Structure formats: structure tokens, C-alpha cells
Amino acid sequence: MLILIKLLIAHFLGDFVLQTNSFTKKKEKHQLKSPHLYIHALIHGTLALLFLYDFEYWWAALLIATTHLIIDAGKLKFTNKKNARWLFLVDQVLHILVIYIVYVVITQVHILDAFEIPDKIWLFLLCAIFLTSPVAIMLKVFFTRWKLDEKDTGIDSLKNAGKWIGMIERLLVFIFIISGNFGAVGFLLTAKSVFRFGDLSKAKNMKLTEYVLIGTLLSFGIAILAGLLFNTITL
Numbered sequence: 001m002l003i004l005i006k007l008l009i010a011h012f013l014g015d016f017v018l019q020t021n022s023f024t025k026k027k028e029k030h031q032l033k034s035p036h037l038y039i040h041a042l043i044h045g046t047l048a049l050l051f052l053y054d055f056e057y058w059w060a061a062l063l064i065a066t067t068h069l070i071i072d073a074g075k076l077k078f079t080n081k082k083n084a085r086w087l088f089l090v091d092q093v094l095h096i097l098v099i100y101i102v103y104v105v106i107t108q109v110h111i112l113d114a115f116e117i118p119d120k121i122w123l124f125l126l127c128a129i130f131l132t133s134p135v136a137i138m139l140k141v142f143f144t145r146w147k148l149d150e151k152d153t154g155i156d157s158l159k160n161a162g163k164w165i166g167m168i169e170r171l172l173v174f175i176f177i178i179s180g181n182f183g184a185v186g187f188l189l190t191a192k193s194v195f196r197f198g199d200l201s202k203a204k205n206m207k208l209t210e211y212v213l214i215g216t217l218l219s220f221g222i223a224i225l226a227g228l229l230f231n232t233i234t235l
Helices: 002-017 021-033 035-052 055-078 084-108 119-130 133-145 161-178 182-203 206-233
Strands: none
Touching: 002 035, 002 084, 002 119, 002 133, 021 035, 021 055, 035 055, 055 084, 084 133, 119 133, 119 161, 119 206, 133 161, 133 206, 161 182, 161 206, 182 206
């Protein structure tokens, strides 16, 4: 289990945290001719090797880097506005499937882990990383089906402020759940509703209200589920 958690951490770091928007746009623009595509695959292989912490796993890192390159190349070639969300999901499923296969092969040959960090800490890191940029990007992809312009919002906001607010609130909800402070989750949701109420009442726009409500419920729901799953696994 620990090997799987380490490889997933490496994946989320490489695919979301360490990959900037400009990096992604350059891959999309130049596709197979883009050096960023190959650098991205190399980063994944390197991260996998670093987290496994043993050069004996070189074949696993090479497999992850190679398959990541092939999967991403296919995604870049076939993605368009209509299938972007579905290909994003397929892309992530395929990457995680490769990681799971690597995990199964490694555990069958009984190679011991080098780290002595408890499994619970690794699982916490996995959940924490997942609830930041990965969930933010997943929600962004989900909301491409609805698009609000300045006329809909009528509100000026800081650049990427919503993204950071979402990441922080998910981490707080996750920490509250795993620590058993369920009441604090309700307090946080109430506090956000109070602050948001003024903006929504000024905008007087049903689409904006629904947009914010769906986003808030999804964000809190994912964080709560992650916390409950963490508690279940670590019982």
C-alpha cells in the first residue's frame, strides 16, 4: 500500500503541482514537437524514482515516464472542445492504472520500501496534495460546461483568488474531518455563505448563485469524502 501511495503522490505532484498553465499551453500548441511534453514525462519518471528511493526501481520509473508520454501524446492529438472533459478523465484513469500495475508487480516480487515513514503520513500527504491543485483543476474542467462572463458576475476579483480559497477551504475541511471536529465544517460553510451572500445579492443573478452553490457543495463534498476515506483506511 505504501508504494502505491508514494507513486500517486509523485503523479499528482508531476501532473498538477509542478505543471504550470504556460507549460501546459506550450504542450497543447506544439504537441509532439513540444520539448515540454518530453520534459513532463521525464519529470514523472524522476519523481517516481525519487519517491521509491531505490535505483532498483529504475524499470518502474522508465515505464511510468514512457507510458505517461504516450498517454499525454494521445490526449493532445485527440482533444477538442467537445471531448476535453472526458479525455481529461480518461487520461488520469490511464496514468493511475499504470501506477497500480507497477505497484502490483513490485509487491509481488516483495521488494521492501526504503522509507520508514508511517503509512498514515503518506496517506495524509496524498489526500492533502489531491485536495489542492488536482481538485481545483478537476472542478475547472467540470465547470467548462457553464461559462460566466463579467456581465453575469458584475464583480471584480483578484486573479486566481477563487482557486486559492477553494484549496484552503478543502484542506481545512479535510483536517476538521480527520480530527473529528465536524462542527467546524459547518462553521466554515456558514462563514463562507455569509461572505458570499453580499456579492450574490449585489449581482442579482440566478446563474451566478447556482454556479457558486454548485462549486461550494462539490468542493466541500470532495474534502469531506477524502476525510472520511482517510479515517476509514487508518482505523
